[in-house]
Structures are given as structure tokens and as C-alpha cells.
Amino acid sequence: METKYNYATGALPAAKARQEASTVFLAKVFNWMAAGLGLTGIVAWLTASTGLFYTLRPLFLPLVLVELGLVFYLSARIEKIKASTAAFLFFGYAFLNGLTLSVIFLVYSGASIAGTFVITAAMFLAMSVYGLVTKRDLAGLGAFMFMGLIGIIIASIVNIFLASPMIHWMISLIGVLVFVGLTAYDVQKIKEMGGQGIMNQGGEAVQKGAVIGALALYLDFINLFLMLLRFFGGSRD
Template sequence: METKYATGAVAATKARQEASTVFLAKVFNWMAVGLGLTGLVAYLAAEFGLTSSIARSPLYIVLILAELGLVFYLSARIEKMKAATATGLFFGYAFLNGLTLSVIFLIYTKSSIAGTFLITSAMFGAMSVYGLVTKRDLSGLGSFMFMGLIGIIIASVVNIFLASSVLYWAISMIGVLVFVGLTAYDVQKIKEMGEQGIMSQGHEAVQKGAVIGALALYLDFINLFLMLLRFFGGSRD
């Protein structure tokens, strides 16, 4: 009898792991598509001269406010919207973010942007693997990293007025650590969503869960990339 129960427990564990793997694949696929869209829009906007026009007009501020509003709305209301709407908003955010991020092509060389992207991918991949395989509960780390994120935002606003180079580099270094930590935390949280049975809750729940997970990882990657670009980006001047 004990052997029967043990076999059943092993089968249940294996089923949870398989479901988690499938869900993680969905999340990473959506994240990759979002990053691809952002990169393509940013590159084309810069190549066709749209970036220069946007950066010199009030439209740039409008775009930033629009994308901030969009990401907060999606995060807060996703449970009450249809999966197709959530997916559309995610891609809308990725598109707008591509327009605003296209300004990096005015500041940094293309080769340094590509190099930094590769460095970011390696760091993001390493921390994703850590988040997947570690047995340590990263909930405490996630809370600590979130407090660090709030501190970065406040310090960045203050430094607009101080224009301190020392504070700028301190924010950049702390920012790298924060988004590296958040990557591991978010991947572990998404893995747990898969293990807790989200794949059995129907297409709508799975799709919305994959979108919100993809958004979290997308934001981790983009922000880590921007922080690293401060260190590895070569100026066009």
C-alpha cells in the first residue's frame, strides 16, 4: 500500500513539474516576442529618423506617460479583462516602449548596444536558471529588491535636480543588482504558478497568467539592459 501511495506521489510531482515547464515556456515565449517587437520598433524608428523628431517634441513625454499608464493598468486590471485584451495591451506596451527606447540609438553606438544586449542576455539567463533550480525561497529577496527599486526611483528623481555623477553611477550599480535579483525572484514565482495548477484552469487563466509573467520578465530584462548600457554603452560623440 505504501508503495502505491509513493508511486502516486511521484507521478503527481512529475505532473506538476511538467505543467510548470509548459507554463514557463509560454511565459518566456511571450516575453521573447515582446522584446523582439520592442527591438524592431526601436531600430526602425531610429533608422527612418522618427526618433529624432519624437525626442525633440512633447510627444516623447506623452509616450512615456502612456506606456507607464498602460503597464499599471494591465497589472491592476488583468484579472477582470479578457485574455485577448491583456495580450493586446502587452504588445501595445512593447510597441510604445520601442518608440521611447529608440533614443538609445542617438546616444550610443550600435555595436555597444548589441554588445550590451548580449551581456544582458547572459546575466538574465544565468539568474533565470538560478530562479528555476534553487531550493531557497526567494520571497524575502523579492521584497528586498522591490524596496531597492523604490529607492532607485526616488534617487533618480532627486538626481534630476542634483545632477551628481557619483549618485548616477551608484544608482546604476544598485539598479543592476536589483534587476538581477528580481529576475531570479520572478522566475521562481512563475515556476510556482505552474506547479500550483494554473495549466488546469482553462485557456483564459493560462493566457493571462502567461502575459503577466511575461510582462514581469520583460521589465526585468529591459531595465537590466538599460542599467548595463550605462556601463558598457559607447557614446556616439
């Protein structure tokens, strides 16, 4: 049974109550994130192994646009939609992302995908711990990393036309740095959210907060994985 924290009652010292509330909330966020990653991985593998990829390939651009729409809608409307709707949209995004990411199982070897996943998980864990324990306010880092993300998007679009290998590798390297930084920033932000009384706001607020936090970490993990896969991924050939 979950503990309800009410700072007004003085049942727990305020600092301890905030810490415990933050821990409970973080656990919820990471559980949602893990569920989303698991769904994506299963869908991606099944889509590639069953040959469904070739049927869906003409629809990949529309699917990517739908994915982007889901992320923007969920982020913008999280305060107004129901918790059940937020959960449905999150898993819907994870499912669609699995369809589009199935291509990696056709391009890279299974061993290199598994190895890159382990590397990504280790880096993600290390930066998550840093985000949890550091006393430094990472808001400035988060803003800087977000500007870097915008730069990556613009450079990637430009490189579609230039097809420059050098720009490709520069984008990949900067991308690793950006998503490593965003992981630490997002974890710290989620930790602070958990300590600011969200656990007192009821099940709807907690679940919606956990979903939007999980979406942020899910995106950090997936994008870090894809950037690292460019370096460590071995061809199936």
C-alpha cells in the first residue's frame, strides 16, 4: 500500500518526506519507461523477424509523423487529458516506434545491437545516478543540451541533401553528448517533481506525471542508443 505524504500533518520530517516521495515517484517513472522500452523492443523484433517490415515500409514516413504528433500532443496536453489517455498515448507511441525501429534488426547484427544496448544502459544508468546525487542545478545544462538538440535536428536535415560522412559522424558524436546530458537533467527534474508534493495530488496527477517523465527518459534512452549504434553497430553482412 502506497504511503501518502502530507507535510502539513508533520507525520514525517519535511526533508525525509520529500526524499521518500521522490523515491516512490522515480520508481513509478522508471517502471513506465521500462515498460515502454520493452514494448518497443518486442514490436521491433517481431516486425523485422516476421517480414512485416517490408509491408509497412511505404508507410514509414506517415508513421514517423504520427509519432511526432503523439509526442507533441502528449507533452502539450498532459494537464488536460485523463491519466488513462496519457498511458494509452505513451504505449501507442512506444508501439509505433517499435514498428519504425524494426529496420535496425535488418541493418545491424543481433550481437552488435545487444552490445550497444548494454553500453547505452550503462551510460544511461551512470548519468541517472549523477542526476540523482549531484547538488549542482542542471537547469542551465538542460537548456544548453536542448539547443544542441535543435542543432542536431537542423544539421540532420541539411545532411540529407549533402550526404556528408563527416557531418554524419559529427552529428552522432554531438548527439551522444546531448542525450547523455539530457538524461542527467531529466532525472534531476523528475526527482524534484517527486519531492514537490506531486504524491499528495492523487492518483491522476501522479500517473500523468509518471507518464510524462517516462516519455522524457524513454526518448533520451532511445536516441542515445541510436547515436551509439552508429559507432558500435556491426553490419549483418
